[in-house]
Amino acid sequence: MKERQAALFACYKDGTLLLDARDYHKPSRFYLSTRDSFPWEQFLEKMLCAWQLGDYSDVPPQFRPCKRIPQFVLDGFPAEPLESKLKILATLRTQGFFPALPAKK
16 A cells, blocks of 8 residues: 556556556556556546647557547546546547457456
């Protein structure tokens, strides 16, 4: 139960996240469950910047748009509370804007 510096490597249907550590502590790759704390607000802020710029080089594959996200969504996204942002993200995924999430192996 300690804070780690990590990058998102994969996201799964059940909400589990696989992270790559960037803090040189072991384990170097680890899972977070839906009960664990993840900085979604910071993560989504960075994703929004990447989506607006069209630069997906640092974006995990599960969050790379398959088609252009409507401008009105991008414009309104920052003003929404976190719960709404996560629902918007899920809705965009079901509408084919992002690839489907794999099941955890």
